[in-house]
Amino acid sequence: MLQVSPEDLAAFLAAPPPRRSVPEGLRRRIDEIMAEGSQFGCAGMVLVIGMLLGLSLWFPPTRPDDLKLDNNSLTVPGTVLNVEPTGWRFHWGNTTTPSQSKGAANPLMRYEFSFRTRAGEERTGVCYAKSLPGSWVNGPVTVRYLPEQPAVACIVGAHLGWFSWEMRLVAVPMIGWGLWAMSHRFRSRPRIAALLRTGLAVQAQVTGIEADRLDGRGIRKRITLQMAGAQTLRHTETNRSNIAAFAHYHQTSQPVWVVYDPADPARFILPEFL
Numbered sequence: 001m002l003q004v005s006p007e008d009l010a011a012f013l014a015a016p017p018p019r020r021s022v023p024e025g026l027r028r029r030i031d032e033i034m035a036e037g038s039q040f041g042c043a044g045m046v047l048v049i050g051m052l053l054g055l056s057l058w059f060p061p062t063r064p065d066d067l068k069l070d071n072n073s074l075t076v077p078g079t080v081l082n083v084e085p086t087g088w089r090f091h092w093g094n095t096t097t098p099s100q101s102k103g104a105a106n107p108l109m110r111y112e113f114s115f116r117t118r119a120g121e122e123r124t125g126v127c128y129a130k131s132l133p134g135s136w137v138n139g140p141v142t143v144r145y146l147p148e149q150p151a152v153a154c155i156v157g158a159h160l161g162w163f164s165w166e167m168r169l170v171a172v173p174m175i176g177w178g179l180w181a182m183s184h185r186f187r188s189r190p191r192i193a194a195l196l197r198t199g200l201a202v203q204a205q206v207t208g209i210e211a212d213r214l215d216g217r218g219i220r221k222r223i224t225l226q227m228a229g230a231q232t233l234r235h236t237e238t239n240r241s242n243i244a245a246f247a248h249y250h251q252t253s254q255p256v257w258v259v260y261d262p263a264d265p266a267r268f269i270l271p272e273f274l
Contacts, residue, residue, distance in 0.1 A: 009271060013201035013257055026196070026271070048178035065152045065160055069144050075156065078115035078143035080135055086110050086128065086162065106130040111158060115143040117150050125151070129158035195269050200262050202227055203255035206246055212236065221246070227258060233268055242273045 008023045015021075088108040109131055114124045123145070132155065135141055145153035154160055208224035221243050223235040237243050249256055260268035 017198045044178040073144040075144045078113045078141045080139045082112040125153040127154040127158040199259040201259045204258045206250040
C-alpha cells in the first residue's frame with residue numbers, strides 16, 4: 001500500500017524530470033515491489049529448473065531414435081515378454097497421475113518384448129505406449145528396428161521414451177511462464193523506479209471500468225483512462241481496494257496521476273495505485 005500523502009505525491013510528480021528526491025513512502029513502496037518481484041522471479045527460476053530436470057529424468061532424449069525408426073527401420077514378428085503399468089494415465093486427452101485420474105482412462109504401459117532380426121540374432125527391448133490393442137504377455141506383435149543398430153527397437157504403435165515427443169511439448173508453456181516470471185523480475189519491476197524519475201507526469205480522467213472475469217471470480221477490471229490530447233490508456237486491475245478507488249474517481253470525475261514514457265506512452269504507471 002502506498003504510504004505518501006496526496007500533497008507530497010503531487011509535489012514530487014510536478015517536478016521536472018529527472019526527479020531526484022523521491023518521497024520516503026513512495027521509496028518504501030518501490031522497495032516492497034522490488035521484493036515482491038524477487039520472489040516472483042525466484043518462483044519462475046525454480047519452475048524452469050524443475051521442468052528442465054523433469055524433462056531430463058522423465059523424458060529421456062529418445063526422439064532421434066524414434067525418428068530413425070520412422071524413416072529407416074525393418075519390421076519383424078516379435079513376442080511380448082512382460083506388460084506393466086507406469087503409474088501414469090491419460091484422461092480425456094490429459095496426462096494425470098493415478099491419484100488425479102477418475103473414471104475411464106488409458107494407462108501408460110511398459111512393454112518388454114523379444115524379436116529375431118532378419119540376420120537371425122535374438123534381441124529384447126523395452127518401449128512405452130497407451131494400452132496397445134492385442135498386446136498381452138506372450139502375445140504376437142510387430143517390431144521395428146534399425147538394421148545398423150538392432151538394439152534400437154520398438155513395437156509398432158509404441159515409442160521408446162515414457163512419453164512421445166508431442167507430449168513433451170506440454171512442458172514448453174510452463175518453461176515459458178517461468179522465463180517470463182524471471183524477466184518480469186529483472187526487467188519490469190526496475191522500470192517502475194526509472195519511470196518515476198524520468199517519465200512525464202500528467203493527470204487523466206477515468207472514463208470507463210469494464211468487468212473482465214478472472215477464473216470465474218469477476219475481480220478483474222479493465223480501466224480506461226483519458227489523458228489530455230485524446231490519448232487513451234488501458235489498465236488492468238485485480239486489487240479490490242484499487243478497483244473501489246477507481247470507481248470513486250470515475251463517479252466523482254477526479255483525475256488520477258499517470259507517469260509515462262514519452263517515447264512509448266503504452267509504458268506507464270499509476271503512482272497512486274502502486
